[in-house]
Amino acid sequence: MILKSLSLLNYKNFDSKSFIFNEKINCIVGNNGIGKTNVLDAIYHLSFGKSYFNPVATQNIKHGEDFFVVNGDYVKDEKTEKIVVSLKRGQKKVIKRNGKAYEKFSEHIGFLPLVIISPADRDLIIEGSDTRRKFIDSVISQSDKMYLSLLINYNKILAQRNALLKYFALNHTFNKDTLEVYNNQLTEYGTQIFEKRNTFLKAFIPIFKKRYHAISNVNEEVDLVYHSHLFDDDLNALLINVLNKDKALQYTSVGIHKDDLHFNIETHPIKKFGSQGQQKSFLIALKLAQFDFIKAQSGVLPILLLDDIFDKLDEQRVAQIIKLVDDENFGQLFISDTHADRTEKAVKQVHQSYEIFKL
Numbered sequence: 001m002i003l004k005s006l007s008l009l010n011y012k013n014f015d016s017k018s019f020i021f022n023e024k025i026n027c028i029v030g031n032n033g034i035g036k037t038n039v040l041d042a043i044y045h046l047s048f049g050k051s052y053f054n055p056v057a058t059q060n061i062k063h064g065e066d067f068f069v070v071n072g073d074y075v076k077d078e079k080t081e082k083i084v085v086s087l088k089r090g091q092k093k094v095i096k097r098n099g100k101a102y103e104k105f106s107e108h109i110g111f112l113p114l115v116i117i118s119p120a121d122r123d124l125i126i127e128g129s130d131t132r133r134k135f136i137d138s139v140i141s142q143s144d145k146m147y148l149s150l151l152i153n154y155n156k157i158l159a160q161r162n163a164l165l166k167y168f169a170l171n172h173t174f175n176k177d178t179l180e181v182y183n184n185q186l187t188e189y190g191t192q193i194f195e196k197r198n199t200f201l202k203a204f205i206p207i208f209k210k211r212y213h214a215i216s217n218v219n220e221e222v223d224l225v226y227h228s229h230l231f232d233d234d235l236n237a238l239l240i241n242v243l244n245k246d247k248a249l250q251y252t253s254v255g256i257h258k259d260d261l262h263f264n265i266e267t268h269p270i271k272k273f274g275s276q277g278q279q280k281s282f283l284i285a286l287k288l289a290q291f292d293f294i295k296a297q298s299g300v301l302p303i304l305l306l307d308d309i310f311d312k313l314d315e316q317r318v319a320q321i322i323k324l325v326d327d328e329n330f331g332q333l334f335i336s337d338t339h340a341d342r343t344e345k346a347v348k349q350v351h352q353s354y355e356i357f358k359l
């Protein structure tokens with residue numbers, strides 16, 4: 001799968017900009033703040049229908065403008081695919097494939113597999129469990145269509161159950177039957193999500209460890225440990241157990257929305273005990289394992305976006321990542337960097353086919 005061309009209209013700092021890309025390596029270079037990351041984010045938008053960096057959709061519209069349009073022309077399975085993501089203030093976002101708007105965005109997820117490696121990945125280590133759940137969800141949903149709809153259903157029921165708990169508290173009332181309906185539905189969806197996360201992690205963890213050891217070159221023990229209430233009991237039983245607590249809290253305190261993935265080095269949390277270098281290697285290994293996993297599951301080589309990696313990583317690590325383009329049959333690669341010279345020097349070593357775009 002190849003992104004042949006990209007055009008942006010009122011997207012972040014760009015009023016109108018077009019690119020025709022190389023099939024292998026594309027380097028987006030320019031000074032700080034010129035919009036290199038924004039170009040990568042536009043490509044991310046085409047795969048996921050949203051920004052990797054800014055969750056507030058309207059903030060991706062250029063200041064002072066009313067709408068944005070991101071247009072990407074791909075070749076996938078020898079067919080041309082035209083993807084357009086557009087947003088007008090006050091209206092719903094639209095994603096079109098070959099002129100036809102998706103009714104559900106979830107149908108598009110996984111169609112154009114993509115992995116991004118960015119300094120913002122650090123949030124996976126330092127932020128709360130929701131960032132790590134989102135990571136798991138994003139990897140699984142790129143290769144499992146059913147997963148995303150289970151998740152959407154679970155979250156809908158969860159919101160309804162929480163609203164009901166609030167209603168009970170506000171009106172000093174309680175209705176066991178209605179709550180039971182929600183408990184049953186949460187259990188149905190939650191159990192399936194738990195099983196899919198568990199199965200995924202069993203396959204993913206060995207891939208991750210292999211990647212970490214290849215990058216770090218030392219034999220440190222790293223691990224990803226899945227934590228879920230559902231290891232303790234059936235979700236329905238758990239929900240019944242915490243009923244009084246949930247009534248007091250006015251929200252649902254158990255379920256897969258509380259799952260976490262612990263990142264460990266030598267059995268200790270990497271957030272507290274990992275050096276900066278170890279943390280960087282950990283995150284890169286995680287993302288490269290994501291690449292491997294999607295590739296194995298879907299048979300498609302995901303697009304790989306490397307945002308600002310030269311500034312954040314030492315030369316040896318950067319060289320190793322770029323070398324993978326050749327070694328491991330990577331697909332199309334997009335690199336952003338402030339220095340055209342060092343980028344060109346690095347990519348030249350591994351591939352003849354590349355393009356430098358100076359912003």
Ligand SMILES: Nc1ncnc2c1ncn2[C@@H]1O[C@H](COP(=O)(O)OP(=O)(O)OP(=O)(O)O)[C@@H](O)[C@H]1O
Nearest residue numbers: 012013032033034035036037038059060061062063
């Ligand atoms: N909605 C928006 N409208 C206009 N400009 C925006 C909008 N959102 C972001 N920007 C601008 O985009 C620029 C940042 O772009 P980006 O993060 O892509 O830079 P970069 O080239 O990757 O920089 P660095 O090398 O520092 O990482 C900033 O100048 C910011 O003000």
